[in-house]
Amino acid sequence: MADLVVATKEGLFCVPGKFYIDPWLPVERAIVTHAHADHARPGHAHYLTASPGAEVLKSRLGNITLEALPYGKKIIHNGVTVSLHPAGHVLGSAQVRLEYRGEVWVASGDYKLEPDGTCDAFEPVACDTFITESTFGLPIYRWDAQITVFDDICRWWRRNAEEGRTSVLFCYAFGKAQRILNGIDSTIGPIICHGATATLNRVYRESGVALPSTLSVHDVSAKEVFRKALVIAPPSAAGSPWMRRFGDYSDAF
Template sequence: MDQPLLVFNEKGIYCQQADVYIDAWKPVDKCIITHGHADHSRWGHKKYITHKNNVPIIKHRLGEIVVSGKEWNESFTINGVKFSLHPAGHIVASSQVRVEYKGEVWVFTGDFKTENDGIAEPFELVKCNTFITECTFGIPAFKWTPQEEVFSDINNWWAANRAERKTSVLFGYSLGKAQRLLKHLDPNIGKIYTHGAIENMTQVLRENYEFHQTTRVTRDTKKDELLGNIVLAPPSAHGGTWIRKMVPFVTASASGWMTFRGARRRRAIDRGFVLSDHADWDGLLTTVKETGAEKVIATHGYTEIFSRYLREEMGLDARTEKTQYEEEGSETSNKEENDISPGLSDPQQTKINEDEK
């Protein structure tokens, strides 16, 4: 094939044969969306294609859009190119995109993780010739502890704070991380409260997923009601006026970046729990190997380090490509903290900002 099946241009990842983009970062006519995070599902496309469970998510965030929902492994053909969506395990309804044409198969992971978190559809390995992979945590320093141990630590932290009559404030992005935390919090310890942005998104997701009961924090919520209980909030709520009604409170953040002590210190967080919705170093390497891909393209993350390792240590044809996806929770990114997608019209921008209040 003279022309690569997928190319990177100024608008996104493009399949010329089908005239379709994947997770385009500028408005296009037709775009396949891997998941609902703002850097992958932008406003302004004429037509969206995504997994059916992601339809209510992106409609909630982007407003009235033209969108079609697909089942897992459902093939759909556009101008001779066969596409299908496969679970990425990153967050609920997150997909990998398989693209096949004339016997050649490419896979774009979007964001993914290999650990089954008990809520997102578990990651599915997809064999391919060329593998386009994220590498947000693509250095050996990142190796995740099994989530059962992490959630045991989180629930023990909450119980200890409850014994001291303090409110536990746990930060996590309003789509994905917050619901994962909610799924594994122990409601026998106390009551689970939510920031408005998290409550709004969780209500959207309850259509297809089950969660513990939650109570929205409002202007009428009294400080005494919160004592000993836990509040789930987006990172953007930290340091604002909203959190003052929690006093006395203890804060914690759940993120892969909590691997580094400096990240917790810079964010002025009392406690850090290492919990990521991305693959760690071992997960990335194992996945690359098991796809059987001869060519690998590394995007968003530690791309240079990761691709060099694939070339020098694994003998693969690996290179990097620049994208406009952001590393979740990085020190230079506020990716999902405000849930704002570049290019939103004023009414939509206002709607999303309202969710964060």
């Protein structure tokens, strides 16, 4: 059989199904593996995504024609059986399983194997062909266990709080920020979130993900609160006027 999925200028294209997976140019029908901007782009006529990520996608792309598919549920489009399966990357992230004439292909999008408490864990899906996105898959990359990283963040935050210095942690607003919030010791001090992060925190909480209570900068009237706080902000906030209110701060990424 000819390739079920081919690379085109618009992105990955399922030939018999006549739809695309994470296309970067506007198309008629797009399956979106998750709502990060390099996968979920505006301008498509019809979107399909996994149900847990539907509200995130709408919060980022606005008024779109969106179909949400529960994990594992099968639909048939132009003779191709399609189902979405957890990728373990961020809330609603999915692998796309395609079955056609007895052959199964899976396109991963981003994925990770270590559970993080903020999304469904990666699910191995048997297939004949696996299309993998693996940004950090080269052997040169070696990562500490996430509990080690969380402990490092907490030690840094605790030390800064004891010295009266704000801890500013730059991290991506979608996925990374919520993973950190879910994993740190929230009893160390107040947690303040940039507005870009707070919007997505609300979607996560409404989806049933446990996140500690957080404040916005407008909730804080006393500078003493900042001095013990952990501030979660996107990298774009670095060097901006928004940062000036924290005075003497320690930052990390």
